[in-house]
Amino acid sequence: MTKTLWAVLLSLVFGIAPARAAVVVTPPAVRLDNPEASQQLLVTLPAADGTRTAKYEIADPAIAGVDAAGMVTPKAEGRTEVRITHSGETIRIPVEVTGLKAPRPVSFEQEIIPILTKASCNSGGCHGKAEGQAGFKLSVFGFDPAADYQALVNDARGRRIFPASPENSLLLAKGTGQIPHGGGKKLDKDNLRYRRLMRWLKEGTLYSGSPVSPVTAIEVEPSQRTLALGSTQQLRVTAVAADGSRRCVTAEAEYDSNAGTIAGVDGRGLVTAGDKPGEAAILVRYMGQVTVCRVTLPRPGVKFPRPAEANFVDKHVWDKLERLGIPPSDPAEDAAFLRRVYLDTIGTLPTADEAKAYLADASPDKRAKLIDRLLDRPEYADFWALKWSDILKVDKDAVTPQGAVAMTRWIRRQFADNRPYDAITRDIVTAQGSTTAEGPAALYKSLGTPEIAARSISQVFLGVRIECAECHHHPSERWGQDDYWALAGMFSGVTRKPLPGGSEAVVWKGGVDLGPKVSKKANGTQTIPAKPLGAASREYAPTDDRRKVLADWMTGPENPFFAPAISNRLWSHYFGRGLVEPLDDMRATNPASNEPLLAALAAHLREKKYDLKAFTKTLLLSRAYQLSSKPTPANQTDEQNFSHAAVKPMPAEVLLDAVSQVTGVAEKFNGWPEGYRAIQVWDNRMPSYFFHIFGRPVRYSVCECERGTDPSIAQALHLMNSPEIGAKVRSRNGLARKLSDSDKKPEAIIDEVFLTALSRRPNDTERAKMLEAFADGDRKNATEDVLWAILNSKEFLYNR
Template identity: 45%
Template sequence: MVCSVFIALVLASADPSAAGITSLRIDPPAPLLRGADASQQLLVTALRDGGEFDTTDEAKFQSSQPTIALVTAEGVVLPVATGTAKITAEFGGRTFSVDVKVENPTQLPSLHFGRDIIPVLTKAGCNSGGCHGKQSGQNGFKLSVFGHDIKADYHALVSEGRGRRLSPAAPRQSLLLTKAVNQVPHGGGQRLDVDSTEYRRLLRWVDAGMPRGDDETPHVVAIDVIPKQPVMQPQSRQRLLVTAKYSDGSYRDVTNEAVYTSNDETRATIDPDGRIATTMMAGDSAIVVRYQELIAASFVTVPLNRELLGTAQLAGWNRAHFIDRLVAEKWERLKLSPSPGADEATFHRRVYLDLIGKLPTPVEVTTYLADQAVDKRVQLVDSLLARPEYADYWSLKWADLLRINREDLGPKPAYRYHQWLRRSLERNQPYDEFLRELITAQGNGDTNGAVNFFRAFDKPDDLSVAVSQVFLGVRLDCAKCHHHPYEKWGQDDFYGLAAFFPRLQTKKGTGTDVSFFVGDKGDVKHPQTKEVVSPRVLLGKPLESVPDTDPREHLAAWLAAPDNPFVARALVNRVWAQLMGRGLVEPVDDMRDTNPATNEPLLDALARDFVAQGFDLRRLIRTIATSQVYGLSSLPNADNLRDTQNYSRAYRKRLSAEVLLDAVCDVTGESESFAGMPPGTRAVQLWDHRLPSAFLDTFGRPQRKTVCQCERLAETTLGQVLHLMNAPPVNDKLSSPVGRVAQLAASERAPAELIAELYLAAFGRLPRDDEKTKALAAFAQPGATRRSAAEDILWALLNSSEFVLNH
């Protein structure tokens, strides 16, 4: 009896995941093996308590007809003879079976270079950007990136160098094979095993005379990944199954030929065989699957390893607001517990910095904190959006993206361009109207500031990049030279977008004066085919030539359409990132199927609401800033300490260069002087972003040479720390005879009141008791004066993380 109990305990501990299994499932449900080289990996999924987990590696497999179909211990089915066999998987006392059909098991299908050989080269990494796929190739041998130019790759392998890379008379001696298995020294090392399926396929191809293949050969039209949205536990594993669908309706298992990458290896990694391994980090990651020119993804969710989030932890949560409801649903799925709401002083400072890029004054802080209105946060947001500083601050954000750059445009055009942008934001021009006006602008840059957009991006290629990345959130620049490695975009897409612009002509006047007008000719040619490319929007059809019309009108109409699949999503993602510290998609201008949003339902809802509200940018900001999620504390709890993508707490943001400089000026009471600008001009109001300023350069203002938001540096550096501590301009503001410290020191206010004023100015709050005690001690130091003590206190506040960060 004791022995039986001991054996049962050992068996249970050896396979704890088998407990509570209710059923099994096998994918694919009805495998078909056609041809002698066919195989099919089976995926066995166990169902337990409403959850699912992969048990392929632990399952035991059996074939009812081994003379028809064999099954390996790993669950790979191989053809033997024509007919049907039943394959059964057993795990945890449960079984499940599928019928496998075998056709033509002795016939090897003819090989096609693009369909059968390119995937082998891609899987081995031969045509990657770090090897023979880079622009200059490698050691005199160049392939197209990921095999997107089949014709050129075939020529490179078969014909270049007098065909020295292949030897049909002695296939095993071909350089392609001997280098791949490292029989001949190879800079890339061993890429294939001699006994691998891939090696045998290459050998057969060379032995058959390197056929290029019939153009009528069925080609892959889609790939399917199973599972598409696995919910996995921390430190668990999941096998993927990838199936290719061909133009003749047939299917083939390409799991071992596909290439895999993870978009967030801190949460989930993927090995070359398609096995996912999760880490201890909760959250989401996308496993990108690439096969030939097609891309798919499996979206992995890893909840916290704890009991389901209880309703008590979300008591009082405002599910009436769609943002709060959709975010809370994600927390519940991940089992994340949110931080509490931020206190009123923290919220007050945060929303000032986020909406108008300015610190609140001590009077504004005390007035707000004394307000007893239930909806005072909403009232505050509305009041800030109506202030002129709103247009100043958001103009700065857009000026970076639209490259308002005096060095490239000239002083006058840059000034007019900035004026036009600021007026648009000041009058809250609907975003669809803004796009129409910008994209179709023509005339003189002095009278129509928007036309200077075409001075900032003066070539059709540049405009293709600008429009796609800034307004569509799509990084199309890769497709200028080759097919996008992680998306569906190719050169036809890049040059189709560029083709909207070549008819825009210029006429130079005196000095820097330039006028833009639409001519009657101008085209873009495909760099490979040399054929004229017709204008085409992304996912659209080529535009037929219409005489006497401006092609940009068609582009503008598409951009401004309520059903445009890109524009609203890209804009709301940028605004969300600005307010919340992280985009729903990151990077914010790299939106693609293989880089999904951390909360796709929320991104869709925000985009729909933005369109429904008439493309109203202020309304969008108000919607986000009045949500309960926006008002959370940045202090983490035990559950969300490592959450960096689900907004269970506020994410701290370093103040941008201009906002921080203005904050230093406001707190010290000493303004900054900018060459050629009126006294009192704030840094966020500068239209000339290259005015000399060591402070702004140190804290990462961009050069405005690209459309990437990454050009503005948000990281904290040692140079920044030293600048705030020691830079003479900052210290001069602290010790200014007319600054805040000097005025407070000369007043009759008690030291405690003086300290309170400094805290209100720098932190937007009153000091805590311990802080007040330490600050009062500065007045008691030997030799200290009221002014020196106040300077020391303010210096310490300016050099604290609480001042430099928006929290």
């Protein structure tokens, strides 16, 4: 019989209360083996963290010390114990201190570099930037210890180190603030980092000779934790070395939260929960190794009836909301759903007639039928061609106007024909031929080097950002320089040759392996073998187009990045926020807000053989997508779990088309035939003040973040005062004039404007307010005022 069952039996039969849940302290023993060693103790209760509320006492303070946060440090060799008292219970942890009388030498690479990193000395904002700072340059995050040693010990005639009097070394004087330092005070004389630096200086600033084994992994405890709102949790970080040894590096590791409003973390690894439910990932970084602690904050005491499930999407969303105690909003009304799904799917507003017909339809499956109709409309291909032209950098200046037309037409045809996404990707990655023929070859004019091609293709199709690994190990992921240059080598044979008539063709002309310290023309003695990310190396014949191998690997069924990346991108578009944010920064240290859902979406996409329309229909049919954007008091602070629909700004092109459609006056684009809509225009450099202030991207990068979405005063002023929009409202051929010249009553005019702009009829309060404009009998001005007011409303400007 288990202890738990025995305790329950005693309670029921004999009235004996079960014992109080024990306090758990880890590790069970502390061993400190050098003068600057430290060990963080964790005190854990069944439902709380007791580390910062426990009381600590050292039996022999001459041997070791312990602070109020449970950090044990050495003072003299010997044995003692720590007594931890919490909730009336006392636990004794043995402590052994060794290695103080004849300590092993300090390792510059393994023990000094972490100090510089913790103090941010080698960050990009300080001495780690390309030109250094104040004549002192370090490698970013310590990726090149040999160069850092040279800069610290030998450069500037060794002025930073004073061997004859180590305590007066410039390194320590500036670090402790004794001498003015632009980075401020970084060290206290009584802390372990200062003492380690001092010992290294006294030992003669050795670069090698220390037996400290390199770190191969780090572990964080706890790796997952459910916390009450406003509570805390201490973390402990352990470095695992190549020789199997382990040491506590809690005081030396770096910490960051991906959702600081949910749970923040300080430099000692203390996690503090916020006041709203959700999840946060606490990134822990040490010596190029990274790991994550997942923190969950449920809302206490909340139970709600689970809504019905339309498909697997709802199951995973409801599971997460139920676990967090966040009830979802009600389903969106028909008018809100109608307008939302039009704008999301085809970037176009429904007409007033379409809105009337849909609102009058009483069939239970009308939403599913509407989704099918939208996915078959030509505007679907127009809109998604615009989006992917942004992502694929179809910049007229970079790829030429002819190339821009060719790529845009090709992209549009892929969506019109609903080609599988993996086939589209393969064509893009392996593109060749004329850059002015309809196809994706012009892409390689904007991806001008193997390095740019590698990081762009990786970010777009794999959701993996490797750009920073060009110069140093990725600060929050496993990718290093070897991975970066190995992937770049997959594109090293791409070149362009001139064609008759002045155009160019993309061709493959023999790939070579690349590397960070050699010319691209080097013979490979110092190069890195080309291979996809995380894949095994292989031999290539000089004529092999390595991109075909890359495309096979990318679109293969076992690829861990490809299907999740496009699943997350599409989810972000329709739901207003990715399961992973930023949407193209997918890594173990930036986990999805709902990992089971992302895995299920990726599996569903593979099952559908990368049919984007079928996948999109699954998203749109889910009840989660069809929730109202109106938050409830219980979910209004939720920003990551999709308890209510997101309110999304319209893209610049969609907004301009909407203004034109509602006013009944088409936009005239310079040099374009009349009747073209903004989402059909391929010319990303066409001058337009409207596009400029509403955030049209210049297609400089493959990141969707380039498109501006933040509201501004300039936008509001333009909508209210621009002569171009005013002319559309007052046009003799526009909607306002047609309505005012008709025999419709004011009530009917107001209804028509609302249906045209908002896909709904006004409520009684809105109708009464709008009728006041007609009080003086001037139908023309009144109708224009009503239309102008609606165009400037938040409801019109945002997709809800």
